[in-house]
Amino acid sequence: MRRMLSAVAKPFSETTGLARWxxxxxxxxxxxxxxxxxxxxxxxxxxxxxxxxxxVEFPKVGHPSSAHPFGTDRLFFDxxxxxxxxxxTALEVVILSILFCVVLGVPLGLLSGFYGGPLDRVLVxxxxxxYAFPPLxxxxxxxxxLTDVYGxxxxxxxxxxxxxxxxxxxxxxxxxxLSAKEATYIEAARAIxxxxxxIMRKYLFGNVVHSVxxxxxxxxxxxxxxxxxxxxxxxxxxxxxxxxxxxDVSRALADAGSGVWWTGLYPGLAIVLLVTGLTxxxxxxxxxxxxxxxxxxxxxxxxxxxxxxxxxxxxx
Amino acid sequence: xxxxxxxxxxxxxxxxxxxxxxxxxxILTLVFFILRVAxxxxxxxxxxxxxxxxxxxxxxxxxxxxxxxxxQYWDYLSSVAHLDFGTTFSDNQxxxxxxxxxxxxxxxxxxxxxxxxxxxxxxxGLIAGRYRDSAPDVVFRLFGILTYAAPVFFVGFLLQFYxxxxxxxxxxxxxxxxxxFEVPTKTHILLVDALLSGNGxxxxxxxxxxxxxxxxxxLLICGVFIRLVRVNMLQTMQADYxxxxxxxxxxxxxxxxxHGFRNALVPVITVVGLQFALLLSGAILTEETFNWPGIGQxxxxxxxxxxxxxxxxxxxxxxxxxxxxxxLIDIVNALIDPRVRY
Numbered sequence: 186m187r188r189m190l191s192a193v194a195k196p197f198s199e200t201t202g203l204a205r206w207x208x209x210x211x212x213x214x215x216x217x218x219x220x221x222x223x224x225x226x227x228x229x230x231x232x233x234x235x236x237x238x239x240x241v242e243f244p245k246v247g248h249p250s251s252a253h254p255f256g257t258d259r260l261f262f263d264x265x266x267x268x269x270x271x272x273x274t275a276l277e278v279v280i281l282s283i284l285f286c287v288v289l290g291v292p293l294g295l296l297s298g299f300y301g302g303p304l305d306r307v308l309v310x311x312x313x314x315x316y317a318f319p320p321l322x323x324x325x326x327x328x329x330x331l332t333d334v335y336g337x338x339x340x341x342x343x344x345x346x347x348x349x350x351x352x353x354x355x356x357x358x359x360x361x362x363l364s365a366k367e368a369t370y371i372e373a374a375r376a377i378x379x380x381x382x383x384i385m386r387k388y389l390f391g392n393v394v395h396s397v398x399x400x401x402x403x404x405x406x407x408x409x410x411x412x413x414x415x416x417x418x419x420x421x422x423x424x425x426x427x428x429x430x431x432x433d434v435s436r437a438l439a440d441a442g443s444g445v446w447w448t449g450l451y452p453g454l455a456i457v458l459l460v461t462g463l464t465x466x467x468x469x470x471x472x473x474x475x476x477x478x479x480x481x482x483x484x485x486x487x488x489x490x491x492x493x494x495x496x497x498x499x500x501x
Numbered sequence: 502x503x504x505x506x507x508x509x510x511x512x513x514x515x516x517x518x519x520x521x522x523x524x525x526x527x528i529l530t531l532v533f534f535i536l537r538v539a540x541x542x543x544x545x546x547x548x549x550x551x552x553x554x555x556x557x558x559x560x561x562x563x564x565x566x567x568x569x570x571x572x573q574y575w576d577y578l579s580s581v582a583h584l585d586f587g588t589t590f591s592d593n594q595x596x597x598x599x600x601x602x603x604x605x606x607x608x609x610x611x612x613x614x615x616x617x618x619x620x621x622x623x624x625x626g627l628i629a630g631r632y633r634d635s636a637p638d639v640v641f642r643l644f645g646i647l648t649y650a651a652p653v654f655f656v657g658f659l660l661q662f663y664x665x666x667x668x669x670x671x672x673x674x675x676x677x678x679x680x681x682f683e684v685p686t687k688t689h690i691l692l693v694d695a696l697l698s699g700n701g702x703x704x705x706x707x708x709x710x711x712x713x714x715x716x717x718x719x720l721l722i723c724g725v726f727i728r729l730v731r732v733n734m735l736q737t738m739q740a741d742y743x744x745x746x747x748x749x750x751x752x753x754x755x756x757x758x759x760h761g762f763r764n765a766l767v768p769v770i771t772v773v774g775l776q777f778a779l780l781l782s783g784a785i786l787t788e789e790t791f792n793w794p795g796i797g798q799x800x801x802x803x804x805x806x807x808x809x810x811x812x813x814x815x816x817x818x819x820x821x822x823x824x825x826x827x828x829l830i831d832i833v834n835a836l837i838d839p840r841v842r843y
Binding site: 310311313314315317318319320321322325326327329330332406410413414417418419420431434435437438441442446449450453456457458460461464465468 | 523524527528531535536646647649650651652653654655657658659661662672777778779781782785786789790800801804805807812816819820823824827
C-alpha cells in the first residue's frame with residue numbers, strides 16, 4: 186500500500202516549479218469532471234433531454250436565468266444539465282473504448298510479439314495501415330458503417346474510437362512482449378515445461394500490461410476531441426440518446442448569427458477545460474517520466490557533522 | 502566501401518519507395534473490405550426509393566455488384582492503379598471529378614492555415630524552449646495547450662460570434678456569389694483563379710472569406726508546433742555541443758541562434774509531415790463549421806446520402822495522399838539529415 190502510494194505521488198514529489206503546478210492543475214480539473222460524470226443525476230438540475238419540469242415548459246433558446254443558469258437551447262433543453270450530463274457521456278465513451286482497446290489490443294499484441302512469423306507480419310501491417318489513416322477520417326468511416334447497426338449510440342461511437350486507437354495499444358504491447366520474451370524468467374518457465382498459453386498469461390501479461398494505463402491517459406484527451414468532432418458532424422451520439430458536447434455546439438452554430446451565445450459557449454468550454462486538464466496531466470507525467478526532459482527536484486542533503494580531528498592536525 | 506553503399510541517397514529512396522507499395526496495397530485492401538463487409542446493399546442504400554427496381558438492378562449490374570467479391574476487389578485495385586477512384590452512386594459522377602472540383606478549396610485553405618501555424622508556432626515554441634519556466638514559457642505553453650484543446654468548431658463558433666460580427670467578416674462559403682460568377686474557373690483553386698483574372702475586388706473578397714477559416718485551422722496546428730518546437734529546443738539546449746559552445750566562451754545569443762535554434766528545427770520537418778493527418782481532420786471540421794465548399798464537406802454530403810461509392814473513392818484518395826506525403830517527407834528528411842539514411 187505504501188509503495189503504491191509513493192508510486193502515485195512520485196510525479197508530484199519529484200517535480201518542481203511549473204511542471205508540478207501544471208500537473209496539479211490538470212489533476213484538479215480532471216477530478217472536477219470525474220465528479221460531474223459520476224454524480225450527474227444528483228448534480229444536474231434536470232435530465233439531459235428534459236424540456237419541462239413540474240408541468241412548466243422550458244423556454245425555447247431562453248436567456249440564462251435563475252431557473253436555467255446557462256439558459257436553454259432550441260430543443261427546450263437546459264444547457265447546464267446537458268453540460269453536466271455530457272461529462273458522463275465523455276467518461277462512458279472513453280472508458281468503453283479503452284476497454285475495447287485493451288480486450289482486443291493486448292491479446293493481439295501478446296500473440297503477435299510472442300509467436301512472430303506470418304501472423305505478426307499481417308497484424309503489424311493491418312495496424313500500421315490503420316495508424317496511417319487520419320484519425321477523424323477513420324472514425325467517420327467506421328461510424329458511417331455502423332449507422333444502420335448501432336447508429337447514434339454510445340456503443341457505436343466507442344467502437345469508432347476503438348478502431349482509431351487500437352494500433353497504439355497493439356504496438357506497445359507487441360514491442361514490450363518482444364523484449365520481455367527474451368528474459369531469463371521466460372526461459373526458466375519454458376525449462377520447467379510451461380505451455381505457451383501459460384507463459385503468456387502468467388509471465389508475460391503482468392509485465393506487459395503496465396504501459397496500458399499511461400497510454401490510456403495520454404489518449405483520453407485526444408479521444409474526447411474525436412468524440413466531439415464526430416458529434417459535431419452529426420455522426421456521433423444523437424441529442425435524445427445522451428448529452429454530447431460536440432453535437433450541442435453544432436446545433437448552437439446556427440444561433441451564433443442571432444446573438445445567442447450560451448448554447449455554444451458552455452458545452453464548448455467544457456470540452457476545452459477537460460481536454461486541457463487531461464493534457465496537463467499527460468504533459469506533467471511526460472516531464473517527470475521522460476528522462477530527456479526530466480528535471481528532478483534537488484532533495485536536501487544532510488551532511489554528517491564535521492569532526493575536526495586528524496586531517497587538520499596533520500596539515501598543521 | 503559497404504558503408505558508403507548502404508548510406509547512399511538513391512538507395513535509401515529506392516528502399517522507401519519499395520516499402521510504400523505493400524503499405525498502399527494493405528491500405529487499399531482495408532478500405533475495400535471495411536466498406537464491403539457493411540451490412541445491406543450499397544446501391545439500394547444510396548438510391549433506394551428514388552428509382553424503379555429494374556433501374557436499380559441495372560445500376561447494380563453496371564457497377565459490378567453482381568460479380569464475385571474477388572473480381573470486384575481486383576477491379577478496384579486495377580482502377581485505383583489507373584487513378585480511377587470509381588463513380589458516385591447517388592449522382593453518378595466520377596469521384597476524381599468530385600475531388601478536382603472541390604479539392605482546390607481544401608488545398609488553399611490548408612496551405613493558408615499551415616503557413617499561419619508555422620509563422621506563429623515556431624517562434625513561440627523556440628522562445629518557450631529557450632527560456633524554460635519563464636513567464637513567456639508559461640504563457641506560450643498554455644496557449645499551445647489551449648489551441649490544441651479547443652475543438653476547431655468551437656474556435657470557429659467563438660470567431661463567428663466575437664470577431665466576424667464586429668469586423669464584418671463573412672462566416673460562410675469561400676466567396677460571395679458575384680465573385681464566383683465573375684471569376685472564370687481555370688485551376689479550381691479559387692484564390693489562384695481570382696489572382697489570374699486580375700479582378701482586385703474578387704481577390705479581396707476571396708481573402709476576406711479565407712481569414713476566419715484559415716485562422717481557425719491554423720490555431721489548431723499552431724498549438725502542436727509550439728509544443729514540439731519547445732521540446733526540441735529543450736533537448737537541443739542540453740546537448741553536448743551547446744555546452745561545448747558555451748565553454749568556448751560564445752555569447753548566450755550566439756549559442757542560442759547558431760547552435761540551439763537551427764538544430765532544434767531539423768526534427769520539425771518530420772513532424773510537419775505527420776501533421777498532415779491532423780490537418781486533414783481539422784479541415785473536415787473547419788469546412789463544416791464555415792460551410793467551406795471543400796472535399797471534406799463533400800465527403801459529409803455523400804455520407805449523409807449513404808453513397809458508398811463516393812465514400813470509398815474519397816477515402817481511397819485521402820489514404821493514398823497520406824502515404825505518399827509521408828514518403829515525400831522521409832525523402833526530404835534524408836536529404837537534409839544524413840543520419841536518417843543509415
